[in-house]
Amino acid sequence: MAPTGDGAKGSKKRKNPKDSGVPSSKRRAVAENQSEDAMAKIQELEEQISESRKYYNNIAILLSMLPAGQAGGKPNLAVAVALCRVFCRLIAGGNLSEPRGAAENEKVIVAWLKERCQEYQKALLDIVRNADASSQITALTLSMRLVNERATNMPEGDIYVWTFGLFKAVFEAVVEAQDGEALRAEFLTNFVKAYDDVRYFTFHHVSEYAATPRTSETLQVLISMLSECDTAPTPEHEFESFYNKNAQKNKKLVSVNAHKKRAQEAWLAILRNNLSQSQRKALLRIMSHTIEPWFSRPELLMDFLTDSYDVGGATSLLALSGLFYLIQEKNLDYPQFYTKLYSLLDADLLHSKHRSRFFRLMNTFLASTHLPAMLVASFIKRLSRLALNAPPAAIVAIVPWVYNLFKEHPTCTFMLHRVVRDDPATGFPDPFDPFEPDPTRTSAIDSSLWELETLQSHYHPNVASIARIISEQFTKQSYNLEDFLDYTYQGMLHAELGTGEKPLKKLPVVEYQIPKRIFTDRGLEEDGGVDAGPGSLVRALWDFA
Missing domain, CATH: 1.25.40 (Serine Threonine Protein Phosphatase 5, Tetratricopeptide repeat)
Structure with missing residues (x-):
């Protein structure tokens, strides 16, 4: 039977080893002796x-x-x-x-x-x-x-x-x-990455592991692992680094085609799995320089690239780079390529962060002098129309791009010199059909570029100056598009204010009296109780529900 009595007397307080009087050095020595x-x-x-x-x-x-x-x-x-x-x-x-x-x-x-x-x-x-x-x-x-x-x-x-x-x-x-x-x-x-045989069998297991549906987290791990193997062996490559000495006897482990086939199967298993939108975009970014070099049959990527292209938006722009690689390097024929390219030209494109990438590709796609003039004219007209509502940084790239196309395709210059016979009552009917999906049937070649002439009155002086090159003589051979693709609002502002070397011809007009309210009507002044008048201009233009 347990003893009874005062709880304080019946319980014992557990002693702290630090309070036992044993020095810490002694305790360390004991621990080291126990470890030994x-x-x-x-x-x-x-x-x-x-x-x-x-x-x-x-x-x-x-x-x-x-x-x-x-x-x-x-x-x-x-x-x-x-x-x-x-x-x-x-x-x-x-x-x-x-x-x-x-x-x-x-x-x-x-x-x-x-x-x-x-x-x-x-x-x-x-x-x-x-x-x-x-x-x-x-x-x-x-x-x-x-x-x-x-x-x-x-x-x-x-x-x-x-x-x-x-x-x-x-x-x-x-x-x-x-x-x-x-x-x-x-x-x-x-x-x-250090041993060829380990890499070969890793490809094999990735293809098997990704053959069944996996979570996004697991797929991201597999993508990261395969992305590290970004150097495909050349036909002359000799495999010499093996983790196991018996691997040299295996003919598949010393074959370039066998290694590429395993990597191809691994990538295809991932591409066919439940990819998220962000993972799809990430794969499209590395498609040309990391994934496609491993494919001995690049046509197997067509389904993935086509499906990605049909998604629209930034995903389509990223898929375009992979398609171009297949067309240029692997001689693949893609039906209705320019029709799909034309469908990407919308208002969102000029506000996209992939705008520069798209202009670089499109500059290559339309450089051939064997393209029909009516097709090239459709691209010129479509982008000129979009430039009316584009940010200044995009317009700065559009105008030199149009200039270069006119130099490559002189037949399209009739769009600049067309005589406009307008009716004072109805105006000039523009024959361009902006809703026609086929760029060869838009009648853009019969239209004019009144949009670029309108941009010559743009509020931004740099944009207005660049737009005027269309109205001048085409004495310059071509513009280097790379000089205009990376313009941003911040860059254009720094060009005006950053150096301080450019003198101001005219002082800017500023607000000398700061309003107390912008989005609400001004009521009675607290100090005098006098009606301060109607609301600001912003309040008058929009109805804030």
Whole structure:
């Protein structure tokens, strides 16, 4: 029976180690001695296993000292390293393989060792998935050592180990690891990018892993891993860096076409998965220089690029670059290319952050002198019409671009010199049809560029000055479009105010009296109670509901 009495007397306060009177230096020395004793114990168990088979039970003891599976836990890495050495020696010595005609007790021992090896591999994979970053990297290195030993010495063969065995489990653990940014960086830098055979089988597992629907987070991990492999081998490339020495005997691992085929399958599996809009845009940005060089059959990308093109907006602009690469480099024919290009010319284009990229591509698309004049005229007219409501930075690029097109296609200059016979009552009927989707049927060649003449009265002096080059003699051969593509509001403002070297011809008119209210009607002044009059001009122009 428990003693009864005063609670204060019946309970004892737990002492703090700091209050026990033991100096901190002494406590550190005790901890170091305990750590040294533990290391000595681990080393003794490992050495006994190497000495005799009768100490194989030490493997189970070491496995019990290796806690794993806790999220963010700190496993005993010294035990993990010791077990790795133990199993590598056992695999190299053939102790995990049943010899022909082995006795029953020998088969039992081999089966037991295989189970303990599987248990150890599972523990390492748990560490890779859930432990802290340092432990994850150590477990990855140990797992890859086991992969190398099994591929070299196990009777099932190296292909089985890489495609169906341990390496497949390692790859999945790396992809699914919690907080595994550092782990994946280690895997990519020290294994995938460093060794040709590891990269080959990584491509293989990416294609299999992405063959089923995955979450956006998982797809982002796969995209990041493949994007790091951004250098496709040339036909003359010789594969010499292998993680496993037996890899050189595999003809596929020394074949450029085989490597590109694996990478092609990996990228296609990702492109066919449930990509988010941001991931689709990211892939389109790297399409030309990272993805397409791996494809031996680039026509397989046509479906993805076409679907992306049909999305509209910025996604279509990004897809256009990939399509142009296929047309220019791979000689692919894309039907209705200029019709689709013409459909991209809308008001949103001139306000898009991809405007410069689009103008560079369009400048290339329309540079050929073999294009019909009516098609080129449609692009000129469409952009001139859009320039009426475009920001100044876009107009600055449109006018030189139109000038260059006139120099390349002189037939279109009739749009500048057309005599306008207008009716004072109805005005001049513009034959241009802005709603016609086919650029060869818009009748733009029969119209005039009154829009550019209107821009000569633009409020921004730089825009008005550039617009006047259309009305002058075409003495300049062409303008360098790169000088105009990167203009912004900020850049144009800095050009006026940044240097201070340009003198002001006329002082700007400023508001000398700051109004108290802008969006509301002015009521009675607080000081005099006098009606201050109607609201501001902004308040009069718009009805704020």
